[in-house]
Amino acid sequence: MDLTDQPTLITGAAAGFGRALTERLLAEGARVAALDCDGERLAQLAAEQPEVLPIVCDVADPAAVEAAVAQVTERLGGIRILINNAGIMRSAPLLNPLDRTDPRHPLDLWHQVLDVNLNGVFYLTRAVAADMLQRRARGVIVNVSSISARGNAGQSAYSAAKAAVEALTVVWAKELGRLGIRVAAIAPGFCDTQGTADALEAAQLASWVDQVPLKRMGKVEEMVDALLWILQADYFNGRVLELDGGLRL
DSSP: OTTTTTTEEEEEEEHHHHHHHHHHHHHOOOOOOOEEEEOOHHHHHHOOOTTTTEEOOTTOHHHHHHHHHHHHHHHHSSSSSEEEEOOOOOOOSHHHHHHHHSOOOOOOHHHHHHHHIIIIHHHHHHHHHHHHHHTTEEEEEEEEEGGGGGGOTHHHHHHHHHHHHHHHHHHHHHHGGGGEEEEEEEESSBBSSSSHHHSSSSHHHHHHHHHTTTTSSBOHHHHHHHHHHHHOOOTTTTTTTEETOOOOO
């Protein structure tokens, strides 16, 4: 796919990988709508990238998603590229013997993580794919998964959500491919982002990096390059591109 002038929607676009991807796609000539629940960061992005269309949206709210997609299609004339990047990383073991009040995994954390990382992907893809079908437009949908989809101790909710996203990637590729819509995913390992630093203690992160054969974290620019390759490789469909430096959980 030639990215020039392509109407593109990116979720979680105001910071980290999402922001880097937004800036790169704008540089490639795409017309980008940036969705994020953080209005302040989104305003900063729009101030620095005035050509972007900023929309405050909680992807875990299906009504808000429908409204946002309608706004994007009206302003950009449809959507040809959807990148489901929005996500949160919260960690907790299934049982914490040190918690004498209730050692069990918190239910609110479970629902919060699945609402954003899994339900949000479903809501966005459901709305955007329907619009592509109505317009008879070919397009591509890329889901951002994680190395944790293989199962990471202490991340029941996050691992479950990302594994489900990878399964949905295959399902949707089979269903939508005949309509001219590709669906693929990218699964980064540990990357040098603020989100990673916030989610993991320094000692824990250093331990993971030591297990990476390349002995370093991934760079955001490397993840962006890989995702752009997916967009441009028109025969890549129903597969997950893993970028983890060779680390296996």
